[in-house]
Amino acid sequence: MIALLPSPVADVGCDPPIDSPSPSLTCPGELLQRLRAAESGRLGELSVPPLVLRVAMGSVVHLEGARVSSIHVVRSGAFKCVRMLEDGYEQVVSFAERADVLGFDGLCRGVHQTTAVALEDSTVYGLSVHEVNGLLQTSPELARALHSAVSRALVDAARIADMMAAVASETRLARFLVWCSDRALERGESPRRLHLRMGRRDIASLLGVAHETVSRCFSLLARDGVLQVENRDVEILDRAALVANSRGTRRNSDLAIRHRAAAA
Amino acid sequence: MIALLPSPVADVGCDPPIDSPSPSLTCPGELLQRLRAAESGRLGELSVPPLVLRVAMGSVVHLEGARVSSIHVVRSGAFKCVRMLEDGYEQVVSFAERADVLGFDGLCRGVHQTTAVALEDSTVYGLSVHEVNGLLQTSPELARALHSAVSRALVDAARIADMMAAVASETRLARFLVWCSDRALERGESPRRLHLRMGRRDIASLLGVAHETVSRCFSLLARDGVLQVENRDVEILDRAALVANSRGTRRNSDLAIRHRAAAA
DNA sequence: CGGCAATTTGAGTAGCGTCAATTATGGTGG
DNA sequence: CCACCATAATTGACGCTACTCAAATTGCCG
Numbered sequence: 001m002i003a004l005l006p007s008p009v010a011d012v013g014c015d016p017p018i019d020s021p022s023p024s025l026t027c028p029g030e031l032l033q034r035l036r037a038a039e040s041g042r043l044g045e046l047s048v049p050p051l052v053l054r055v056a057m058g059s060v061v062h063l064e065g066a067r068v069s070s071i072h073v074v075r076s077g078a079f080k081c082v083r084m085l086e087d088g089y090e091q092v093v094s095f096a097e098r099a100d101v102l103g104f105d106g107l108c109r110g111v112h113q114t115t116a117v118a119l120e121d122s123t124v125y126g127l128s129v130h131e132v133n134g135l136l137q138t139s140p141e142l143a144r145a146l147h148s149a150v151s152r153a154l155v156d157a158a159r160i161a162d163m164m165a166a167v168a169s170e171t172r173l174a175r176f177l178v179w180c181s182d183r184a185l186e187r188g189e190s191p192r193r194l195h196l197r198m199g200r201r202d203i204a205s206l207l208g209v210a211h212e213t214v215s216r217c218f219s220l221l222a223r224d225g226v227l228q229v230e231n232r233d234v235e236i237l238d239r240a241a242l243v244a245n246s247r248g249t250r251r252n253s254d255l256a257i258r259h260r261a262a263a264a
Numbered sequence: 265m266i267a268l269l270p271s272p273v274a275d276v277g278c279d280p281p282i283d284s285p286s287p288s289l290t291c292p293g294e295l296l297q298r299l300r301a302a303e304s305g306r307l308g309e310l311s312v313p314p315l316v317l318r319v320a321m322g323s324v325v326h327l328e329g330a331r332v333s334s335i336h337v338v339r340s341g342a343f344k345c346v347r348m349l350e351d352g353y354e355q356v357v358s359f360a361e362r363a364d365v366l367g368f369d370g371l372c373r374g375v376h377q378t379t380a381v382a383l384e385d386s387t388v389y390g391l392s393v394h395e396v397n398g399l400l401q402t403s404p405e406l407a408r409a410l411h412s413a414v415s416r417a418l419v420d421a422a423r424i425a426d427m428m429a430a431v432a433s434e435t436r437l438a439r440f441l442v443w444c445s446d447r448a449l450e451r452g453e454s455p456r457r458l459h460l461r462m463g464r465r466d467i468a469s470l471l472g473v474a475h476e477t478v479s480r481c482f483s484l485l486a487r488d489g490v491l492q493v494e495n496r497d498v499e500i501l502d503r504a505a506l507v508a509n510s511r512g513t514r515r516n517s518d519l520a521i522r523h524r525a526a527a528a
Numbered sequence: 529c530g531g532c533a534a535t536t537t538g539a540g541t542a543g544c545g546t547c548a549a550t551t552a553t554g555g556t557g558g
Numbered sequence: 559c560c561a562c563c564a565t566a567a568t569t570g571a572c573g574c575t576a577c578t579c580a581a582a583t584t585g586c587c588g
């Protein structure tokens with residue numbers, strides 16, 4: 001399932017040439033950049049080069065219920081994190097792409113809470129929990145970078161909640177696509193031409209709807225000229241219309257325009 | 265809105281006497297325990313006692329969109345984290361109680377992604393981001409404790425996704441109550457007698473249903489003898505039945521009993 | 529080329545959201 | 559202490575959306 005590379009191997013293919021030299025600001029993929037640098041010989045504060053693992057499409061990086069021995073950072077490719085519900089339904093909890101952290105949610109109980117499945121052939125950095133604890137002391141910058149990445153996971157969780165909270169399923173899909181577009185932009189890719197790595201079922205699971213409904217919504221948005229859909233390749237033709245669709249419609253009485261004067 | 269305490273003030277009331285001496289294992293509220301110890305004089309690795317803030321019910325600890333100057337750890341009381349959607353709907357993203365971390369999701373962009381509102385009179389520890397970065401180097405244990413707490417937030421996010429993903433709203437409420445029960449148990453309280461700190465609207469928002477539906481589901485579960493409901497005080501009369509209700513019902517064809525043989 | 533899975537489309541029904549009205553609760557001031 | 563108001567919570571009725579079951583089509587990999 002998981003092929004282990006010697007480590008500082010000059011690994012080829014698999015990742016597009018998007019190693020943009022973004023300045024030493026703070027956020028986007030600083031953690032990944034540092035790991036890449038270390039991999040290329042510039043070790044920085046790291047004592048040893050990071051471990052690189054190759055993960056074939058459909059195989060898993062870690063399994064729900066397994067003891068947490070290490071966490072991972074996506075180096076290339078894409079993953080879905082799923083939870084098996086009691087009735088056997090596979091609930092998709094998040095999607096992870098380059099620079100995202102996998103397995104951090106297992107730290108609090110020492111057991112992985114999700115299963116991370118590769119949606120395509122991918123590579124990840126493996127960091128043992130022991131390494132993590134040590135690294136954070138020796139390298140404040142690395143610590144900040146890791147915190148930033150974990151923070152991003154929390155933000156994504158909140159946005160996913162927003163998606164699932166929408167009343168109309170068309171709204172949910174629109175929000176999902178806007179989210180995908182935003183992420184593509186952050187990643188330096190086109191925010192208009194999206195290549196979805198996950199199937200309709202996975203999208204449906206994330207959004208909390210039936211996969212037929214996802215399919216129907218794609219068709220509707222395409223018929224209205226908002227999208228051009230060809231299987232997993234989606235082009236956003238009319239972003240304004242898509243955003244309009246992403247704006248939810250909740251009843252007036254549930255709105256929060258209710259300002260309570262706080263006592264002084 | 266926010267009253268600032270001198271700091272190592274012997275603060276009274278507000279928090280129940282649940283300072284159980286759980287051994288130095290790893291998980292549940294280690295971060296909080298360390299902060300409490302520091303507050304009581306036993307500074308440990310901290311150079312100064314932690315800052316304690318008092319937050320009145322209905323007021324906020326941090327506001328969505330504001331720059332992140334510090335994060336907070338709930339010392340007593342309860343909070344909801346909300347996001348304002350474009351249409352003015354207030355989406356509840358999570359509930360936080362004692363030992364939970366607030367504001368960590370803002371680190372990656374430097375701007376708070378949620379608004380944290382106190383559901384009752386509460387107190388929190390305030391940690392400036394500067395402090396956080398420094399502390400983690402000087403104290404590995406504190407770092408681990410923080411990571412554990414953040415990890416728990418990710419786990420909660422996944423469970424919330426599970427709740428929202430359920431088809432039937434009765435199932436969603438059942439899952440929510442099981443979750444509340446689990447948390448109460450972790451906290452050392454009774455898993456049967458729950459005192460919900462949030463209103464029906466907030467529950468409805470978290471579950472992605474109308475608040476009338478929440479009310480109806482409470483009534484149904486009460487009529488079936490599963491619960492005894494008196495406003496925000498809920499007693500679980502038949503946990504087995506509640507768990508049975510929490511088991512979702514998805515169509516067979518969407519189940520994930522589909523094992524693809526991975527190439528070797 | 530054949531088979532399996534993914535996707536799409538259709539039809540019927542159940543369940544939930546919306547609107548609306550009533551009751552309960554808690555806090556404030558007279 | 560009680561009356562009063564605002565908000566929260568409950569219950570009812572109705573329409574519409576999305577889930578379910580079902581079948582056809584496409585796409586993909588061996």
